[in-house]
Amino acid sequence: xxxxxxxxxxxxxxxxxxxxxxxxxxxxxxxxxxxxxxxxxxxxxxxxxxxxxxxxxxxxxxxxxxxxxxxxxxxxxxxxxxxxxxxxxxxxxxxxxxxxxxxxxxxxxxxxxxxxxxxxxxxxxxxxxxxxxxxxxxxxxxxxxxxxxxxxxxxxxxxxxxxxxxxxxxxxxxxxxxxxxxxxxxxxxxxxxxxxxxxxxxxxxxxxxxxxxxxxxxxxxxxxxxxxxxxxxxxxxxxxxxxxxxxxxxxxxxxxxxxxxxxxxxxxxxxxxxxxxxxxxxxxx
Amino acid sequence: xxxxxxxxxxxxxxxxxxxxxxxxxxxxxxxxxxxxxxxxxxxxxxxxxxxxxxxxxxxxxxxxxxxxxxxxxxxxxxxxxxxxxxxxxxxxxxxxxxxxxxxxxxxxxxxxxxxxxxxxxxxxxxxxxxxxxxxxxxxxxxxxxxxxxxxxxxxxxxxxxxxxxxxxxxxxxxxxxxxxxxxxxxxxxxxxxxxxxxxxxxxxxxxxxxxxxxxxxxxxxxxxxxxxxxxxxxxxxxxxxxxxxxxxxxxxxxxxxxxxxxx
Numbered sequence: 001x002x003x004x005x006x007x008x009x010x011x012x013x014x015x016x017x018x019x020x021x022x023x024x025x026x027x028x029x030x031x032x033x034x035x036x037x038x039x040x041x042x043x044x045x046x047x048x049x050x051x052x053x054x055x056x057x058x059x060x061x062x063x064x065x066x067x068x069x070x071x072x073x074x075x076x077x078x079x080x081x082x083x084x085x086x087x088x089x090x091x092x093x094x095x096x097x098x099x100x101x102x103x104x105x106x107x108x109x110x111x112x113x114x115x116x117x118x119x120x121x122x123x124x125x126x127x128x129x130x131x132x133x134x135x136x137x138x139x140x141x142x143x144x145x146x147x148x149x150x151x152x153x154x155x156x157x158x159x160x161x162x163x164x165x166x167x168x169x170x171x172x173x174x175x176x177x178x179x180x181x182x183x184x185x186x187x188x189x190x191x192x193x194x195x196x197x198x199x200x201x202x203x204x205x206x207x208x209x210x211x212x213x214x215x216x217x218x219x220x221x222x223x224x225x226x227x228x229x230x231x232x233x234x235x236x237x238x239x240x241x242x243x244x245x246x247x248x249x250x251x252x253x254x255x256x257x258x259x260x261x262x263x264x265x266x267x268x269x270x271x272x273x274x275x276x277x278x279x280x281x282x283x284x285x
Numbered sequence: 286x287x288x289x290x291x292x293x294x295x296x297x298x299x300x301x302x303x304x305x306x307x308x309x310x311x312x313x314x315x316x317x318x319x320x321x322x323x324x325x326x327x328x329x330x331x332x333x334x335x336x337x338x339x340x341x342x343x344x345x346x347x348x349x350x351x352x353x354x355x356x357x358x359x360x361x362x363x364x365x366x367x368x369x370x371x372x373x374x375x376x377x378x379x380x381x382x383x384x385x386x387x388x389x390x391x392x393x394x395x396x397x398x399x400x401x402x403x404x405x406x407x408x409x410x411x412x413x414x415x416x417x418x419x420x421x422x423x424x425x426x427x428x429x430x431x432x433x434x435x436x437x438x439x440x441x442x443x444x445x446x447x448x449x450x451x452x453x454x455x456x457x458x459x460x461x462x463x464x465x466x467x468x469x470x471x472x473x474x475x476x477x478x479x480x481x482x483x484x485x486x487x488x489x490x491x492x493x494x495x496x497x498x499x500x501x502x503x504x505x506x507x508x509x510x511x512x513x514x515x516x517x518x519x520x521x522x523x524x525x526x527x528x529x530x531x532x533x534x535x536x537x538x539x540x541x542x543x544x545x546x547x548x
Contacts, residue, residue, distance in 0.1 A: 049465040050432075050504045054337040057330055061322055100511045102325045133511075135415065138325075203324050 038089070041096045048097065056098035059090050063107065064203065071205040084116045092125065099132040109142045110197075110206060114213065115277060119150040130163075137168035145193045149186060187221045187270075212257045216276050219254040223262055223270045226250040237268045286380040289372070293384020297350065306392055309342055313399045317407045328404065328413035332422070332510045335400035340429050340506075342396060343389055344461065347433040350385045351440030352453035355542075359448075375539040382441050382535060386434045393430035397423065418512040424520070425509035431527050432503035436461055438534040439498065445541040464500040467493065498530055 038044070038059065048055040070082050088111075094104040105126060112122040126143040133139060144160030147153045194217060198210035223241060226249040230238045241262050244250040254262050260274025297303070313335065320331035355378065358364045367377060401419070408417060439460045443453040471494040473479055474487050502523040508515050 045469065046462070046466045049462060050340055050429075050500065050506065051337045053333045053506050053510055057323070057333050064322065064324070098507070100329075100507060100513075102329070103323050106325045201324065203322075206324065 038093060041093045044093065045097060053098045053101070056094040056101050056104070059094040059097070060101060060103045060107065063087050063090050064103075064205075067107075067111075068203070068205040071208065082111075082115075084111060088112060088116070088118070088121070095125065095129065099129065102133065102136065102138070105129045105133075105139060105142075107206075109146075110209070113146055113150060117150070119146050122146055123151075135167065137164045140164040140167065141196075145189075149190060149193075187217055187224055190217050191221060213276060215257045216272070216274075219256065219262070220270050220272070223250060223254055223264075227264070227268055227270070231268075238264065240264060241270075286376040286383065289377055289380025290383040290387065293354070293381050294388055297384070297388050302346070302350070302388075303392075306342060306346070306396070310338075310396060310399055312338055313403050316403050317410070320407050321411070326413070327411035328408040328417065329510050331407035332400075332404055332417070333506070335403050336422075336425060336429070336506050336509060339393065339396045339400060339426060343393060343429060343433040344436075346389055346392060347385075347436045348440065348454055348457050348461070350388065351437035352444065352457050353450050354381050354385055355441060355444035356447065356450045356453060374543045374545075378441065378445070378539055378542045379535065382437065385437050389433050389437065390430050393426055393433075397426040400426070415512050418509070421505070421512065421515055422509045424515060425505040428503045428505050428520075428523065431524075432500050435498055435500075435503075435527060435531055435534075436464075438531045438538070442534050442538040442541075445538045445545060460498065461500070463493075464498045465504075467497050467499055468501040470494065499526070502526060 044055060045052060067082060067087070070080050073080055088108065091104045091108045094101055098104075108125055109122055112118045112125070123143050123146050126139045126146075129136075130139045130143075140160040141164040144157045144164060147160060148157030191214065194210055194214045198207060198214055201207040201210060223244065226244045227238060230244060230247070230249050238244050238249075241250070241254065241264060245253045256262060256272050256274050258272070258274035258276060260272040262270060262272045265271055316331050316334045316338070319334060320327050323330040358367070358381070364377075368374060401422070404417065404422070436457060440453050440457040443456040447453055447456075470490050474482065474490045479487065502519070505515065507513060
């Protein structure tokens with residue numbers, strides 16, 4: 001009896017002595033959500049048995065956690081370029097397991113276009129989703145935006161927006177379908193699109209992403225309007241953004257949330273040195 | 286036979302299996318929190334998680350209850366005293382099967398009710414784009430239960446030829462995994478992509494496709510999660526397949542059990 005009690009007490013003392021350094025070690029262990037290696041979708045399909053939707057959802061959540069972690073790091077001025085290739089691979093795997101998973105399409109659309117500039121890939125994925133989610137107006141809405149804004153394929157854009165309009169019954173998409181037939185008002189349309197995305201977003205990391213981009217595009221729009229006013233008054237295009245500020249057409253001076261500088265191209269188009277993305281993202285292959 | 290069914294059910298409750306399920310079902314409470322991580326489909330995700338949890342619990346139940354029920358009786362020599370009574374071996378075995386199957390149905394009903402509550406809660410917090418089709422969800426859970434009852438019949442068949450619980454338990458798990466992919470393998474074998482395969486492998490795969498249980502037919506999760514319409518004809522065929530296949534398995538199991546030597 002004595003022996004049992006004493007050995008128990010020794011173990012307890014050791015436990016107390018150990019638990020503090022043990023938990024400190026775990027707490028200080030850097031939190032890195034790695035995307036890691038995911039086996040082929042065919043293998044996953046077989047192993048997932050009747051939990052394909054669950055496996056798909058967990059792949060999407062994995063990507064989301066990873067991305068959320070990076071956004072948090074960027075807040076603390078630690079720039080880690082996201083592994084977009086793995087992110088895309090995981091999301092493509094997710095929709096093969098569950099072709100109805102909206103989160104996957106939505107998230108892929110978020111980064112495949114602005115950040116990675118894989119417009120064709122994004123639209124192929126959306127086309128695949130449209131075969132299944134036949135009721136969903138978001139997918140043609142996204143595809144329409146990609147076609148017009150990035151790929152300048154206005155015929156395709158009009159077709160997608162037509163479909164989005166029919167499915168949603170809302171006038172917004174129909175309006176866009178008409179407007180995308182001509183190559184004007186791109187910035188305003190980007191603002192409409194981003195506002196729609198930002199409004200429905202609950203994930204803080206993604207919402208912040210949209211808000212930043214939206215701010216940048218609102219600034220661009222402000223410069224464009226100032227340019228128009230300048231041309232109406234002076235009869236010529238302004239040479240620089242600073243000219244607009246100095247002569248009182250643009251107040252306060254525009255600020256690019258991505259840290260770039262706005263400037264005017266020879267034809268009066270407003271562009272920014274940041275290209276609407278943070279510096280660390282630019283070099284990602 | 287009804288007495289055996291009753292005794293089986295009582296035995297399962299006495300083993301505190303139901304309490305075990307209830308503890309595991311505590312995971313339902315976490316589902317709304319996890320589902321809220323979704324960006325665009327909170328309700329769909331909570332449906333996915335609920336249905337997967339139900340399916341997982343039922344799988345454990347059918348493998349372990351189905352795989353150990355007969356073996357335990359023989360191991361503990363209960364069969365000697367029971368079979369001394371005026372009761373045929375076949376009806377004894379069928380009674381045991383009936384008891385376990387009934388318990389799985391009961392568990393599916395209780396877990397289904399919990400899932401309904403969870404999904405109602407999630408959809409109230411984050412209204413879904415598409416209305417939830419409750420009847421499809423109920424049918425999905427019922428078909429899930431049917432799938433696992435079929436699996437219990439497989440476990441009983443293994444039990445009748447085995448002297449330990451290894452074959453019933455691992456054999457049942459293997460059958461479950463194989464039965465889930467037969468449809469995919471069959472489609473692959475009959476697609477142009479399988480040109481390089483030898484005709485023997487193709488023949489073997491096709492043979493297994495017709496022999497092994499096909500669990501793919503009972504998986505209606507996608508329909509329940511996204512509110513897709515259910516094919517009435519397909520449901521009818523699946524029910525008929527279930528009845529015939531379970532009947533076949535139990536007939537073979539009963540024939541083997543009747544001839545089995547028990548020492």
